[in-house]
Amino acid sequence: MTPMRVTRGALLAAMGAGMVVLAGCGSSPSPVLYTLAAQQGAAIPTQKLSVELRRVGLAGYLDRPEMVRGTVDFRLQVNDGDRWGEPLGRMLDRILTEDLVQRLPNAAVFAESGAISTRPDTVLEIDIQRLDADPGGIMVLLAQIAVRPDGKPARALTTRLTAPIGGTGSQAHAAAMSTIVGQLADRIASLLANQS
Numbered sequence: 001m002t003p004m005r006v007t008r009g010a011l012l013a014a015m016g017a018g019m020v021v022l023a024g025c026g027s028s029p030s031p032v033l034y035t036l037a038a039q040q041g042a043a044i045p046t047q048k049l050s051v052e053l054r055r056v057g058l059a060g061y062l063d064r065p066e067m068v069r070g071t072v073d074f075r076l077q078v079n080d081g082d083r084w085g086e087p088l089g090r091m092l093d094r095i096l097t098e099d100l101v102q103r104l105p106n107a108a109v110f111a112e113s114g115a116i117s118t119r120p121d122t123v124l125e126i127d128i129q130r131l132d133a134d135p136g137g138i139m140v141l142l143a144q145i146a147v148r149p150d151g152k153p154a155r156a157l158t159t160r161l162t163a164p165i166g167g168t169g170s171q172a173h174a175a176a177m178s179t180i181v182g183q184l185a186d187r188i189a190s191l192l193a194n195q196s
Contacts, residue, residue, distance in 0.1 A: 039182025052120035057127035099185030
């Protein structure tokens with residue numbers, strides 16, 4: 001039997017092919033991207049006014065690409081494969097603006113983070129401190145809201161809202177978040193109508 005001779009080039013080519021195979025085995029699947037959706041609500045009559053929604057404040061634990069499902073034993077429940085299609089704070093700006101435009105047909109509602117720049121009659125500030133599921137499978141939103149009519153003192157309140165989650169997956173989680181953000185828009189629309 002004659003010994004097998006391997007040239008240096010053949011050895012390097014074989015090693016390179018092995019590295020390609022190994023690199024392919026270690027790649028992870030593409031993440032699944034989710035978004036929130038605006039929800040229909042009752043239209044509330046108001047006088048003509050323009051409302052600027054300032055950038056929504058967001059608790060630090062929510063400010064990440066991954067969807068935070070909840071907390072158990074002081075640990076965040078996060079799935080690396082389930083991500084938001086855009087930063088959550090920017091998405092909340094967009095969805096809340098859309099929700100408020102639908103609920104306040106006599107008002108011009110625009111987001112500070114958008115392209116519109118004008119002097120508003122009223123400034124709306126929202127700080128979301130919690131937006132996730134409790135251990136019982138209920139979506140919880142805890143937020144502080146401040147309404148600042150031009151030239152008048154601000155009206156501020158803290159609101160806690162809940163909504164059931166209709167399933168166990170991330171799609172059901174995003175749907176429940178959309179529902180509860182719609183409830184927040186209902187609460188804000190009523191506040192704006194009462195101050196006008």
